[in-house]
Amino acid sequence: MSAATSYLPAGLPRPVPETDGLDAPYWDGTRRGELCVQRCGGCGGWQWGPEWLCHRCLGFDLQWVAVAPHGRIYSWERAWHPVHPALRGRGPYIVVLVELPHAGGIRMVGNLLGDPQQEVTIGAPVEAVFEPHDEAVPPFTLVQWRKSA
Amino acid sequence: MRTIRGHVAVAGVGETTYYKHGQAPESEVKLALRAILAACEDAGLDPRQVDGFASYSNDRNDPSRLAAALGLPELRFSNMQWGGGGGGGSAAVGNAAAAVAAGYADCVVVFRALAQGQFQRFGAAPPAATASGEAALTFPYGLISPAQRFAMRVMRYMHDHGIRPEAQRAIALASYHHAQANPRAVMHGRPLTAEAYDDSRWIVEPFRLFDCCMENDGAAALVLVSAERARDLRHPPAYLLGVAQGSEYRNAARGHNAPTYASSSFTTVAPHLYAMAGVGPKDVHVVQSYENFTGGVLMSLVEHDFFAAEEANEFLTLDNLIAPTGRLPLNTSGGNLAECYMHGLELQIEAVRQLRGQSTSQVPGAQVAMVISGPMVTPVSSMILGSQDTL
Numbered sequence A: 001m002s003a004a005t006s007y008l009p010a011g012l013p014r015p016v017p018e019t020d021g022l023d024a025p026y027w028d029g030t031r032r033g034e035l036c037v038q039r040c041g042g043c044g045g046w047q048w049g050p051e052w053l054c055h056r057c058l059g060f061d062l063q064w065v066a067v068a069p070h071g072r073i074y075s076w077e078r079a080w081h082p083v084h085p086a087l088r089g090r091g092p093y094i095v096v097l098v099e100l101p102h103a104g105g106i107r108m109v110g111n112l113l114g115d116p117q118q119e120v121t122i123g124a125p126v127e128a129v130f131e132p133h134d135e136a137v138p139p140f141t142l143v144q145w146r147k148s149a
Numbered sequence B: 001m002r003t004i005r006g007h008v009a010v011a012g013v014g015e016t017t018y019y020k021h022g023q024a025p026e027s028e029v030k031l032a033l034r035a036i037l038a039a040c041e042d043a044g045l046d047p048r049q050v051d052g053f054a055s056y057s058n059d060r061n062d063p064s065r066l067a068a069a070l071g072l073p074e075l076r077f078s079n080m081q082w083g084g085g086g087g088g089g090s091a092a093v094g095n096a097a098a099a100v101a102a103g104y105a106d107c108v109v110v111f112r113a114l115a116q117g118q119f120q121r122f123g124a125a126p127p128a129a130t131a132s133g134e135a136a137l138t139f140p141y142g143l144i145s146p147a148q149r150f151a152m153r154v155m156r157y158m159h160d161h162g163i164r165p166e167a168q169r170a171i172a173l174a175s176y177h178h179a180q181a182n183p184r185a186v187m188h189g190r191p192l193t194a195e196a197y198d199d200s201r202w203i204v205e206p207f208r209l210f211d212c213c214m215e216n217d218g219a220a221a222l223v224l225v226s227a228e229r230a231r232d233l234r235h236p237p238a239y240l241l242g243v244a245q246g247s248e249y250r251n252a253a254r255g256h257n258a259p260t261y262a263s264s265s266f267t268t269v270a271p272h273l274y275a276m277a278g279v280g281p282k283d284v285h286v287v288q289s290y291e292n293f294t295g296g297v298l299m300s301l302v303e304h305d306f307f308a309a310e311e312a313n314e315f316l317t318l319d320n321l322i323a324p325t326g327r328l329p330l331n332t333s334g335g336n337l338a339e340c341y342m343h344g345l346e347l348q349i350e351a352v353r354q355l356r357g358q359s360t361s362q363v364p365g366a367q368v369a370m371v372i373s374g375p376m377v378t379p380v381s382s383m384i385l386g387s388q389d390t391l
Helices: A024-031 B028-043 B063-070 B085-102 B133-137 B146-161 B165-179 B194-199 B269-277 B294-303 B309-315 B345-356
Strands: A035-040 A062-067 A070-079 A093-100 A106-111 A125-133 A140-147 B008-015 B052-056 B077-081 B107-115 B202-205 B216-226 B238-246 B286-289 B368-373 B380-386
Touching (some): A106 A140, B008 B028, B028 B063, B028 B107, B085 B216, B146 B309, B165 B309, B216 B345, B238 B269, B238 B345, B286 B345, B294 B309, B345 B380
Parallel strands (some): B052 B107
Antiparallel strands (some): A070 A093, A070 B202
16 A cells, blocks of 8 residues: 655655666666565575675576565664654654565665654564655555564 | 784884864874884884885885885885775785795885875765766765764674673773773773663664764784794784684675674674684683774674674673773773774784783783784784794
């Protein structure tokens, strides 16, 4: 599903695909509401973040596949000090590192939606929430997370 | 075994006045030159004998300019350690020592100069409007600064091993304790109590204000020469017993995908260090361990085998970490938290002073001193110095 508004204020650095095209399929996928990561066509190994070469079999035959957008919290932090002008006055926010056990245990960084003061438990299940920024130039979509049952 | 052990020594150390961030009255390159001259003076060496430089973290003051400014007859070695920020501190010493041992140069200065007030701060977001590559995966989520980049490693580590906040606190208190004896320290005269630590604001959980290094202006330098030459100079040589740099399997996998995530990055580096130095953790008399964040120090000490992660709560107490009587005197000049964030190179200087008996928090009879540079980055590095008696 999509978020109605953004979790963090506007003005933070906007993600843009790398000029060599390496991560473009990931960012294109988020626009469709898909979580796309690399899987090796040769050995079947999962890989994230993106790289041109499979670190397991050293093949260049990396495919982009959509994975089920859920996982569990591997680690987290609650940021208080505003390190960017856009964050001044925002108050605390939560960053989570989410592990995807069904995709080789790769991990994704995002925010944990909801009360920024909520208790966070390592290992808790979460599901992805796609957060579109349609007005941005170029438009992009972030992948956020919220607690699931 | 190929080794640097005993072949090269630190003959001189020097630093500028250490300033609060943005308060240096001189330009960064002038600070670098002052530190280099101070280190040569300390060694009793004519600065014109310097023939090489090594630094790290893309120091802005390039060796060719320094050589021209210093009127050096020739420049024979010019070296930058790649990546890792403060993790390059001990590696830079190792690179300089390798040049001396290999005969590329005879007298190599390791230096770091930093006047962040004149340039971009480390602790604030860079002013770019866009982020790509690794940064695209983190910056839009407000995961930008070094503290934010490393907090989740420490959070996971504390979770896995049941480590309490008091363990981080002891590390901060030790640095501040030692700074009170050190007139060079920026936090000299500014003691820290456990209560003040507990009351301090969160920067990013699990780091409070006092878990985070300062940002400062200043410069520091060390002069390295061959062991034979060092013996003829002013001070007892601080011999390099070992150095190691690097990181474990896929440490730099993007988007926080390092397989060994909850780590200070030393799990493979530390065994190489001990093997080369020919000593073990029980032989180390004093440790200077780079505090970017206290949790990084904690993991560094575990990965250098001073205690097990499960023993951290018990081991990391103020009494255990302070000179002269602690089990493992730590950051005896005040370190990055309370002496100066000279990007960690003040730690190498303090290790040399301990071996000379010149520390303001001296460990009696210190013969073996370790420096651990820049935990949680890649590459990291660490080194061991020893006195004449350790050879």
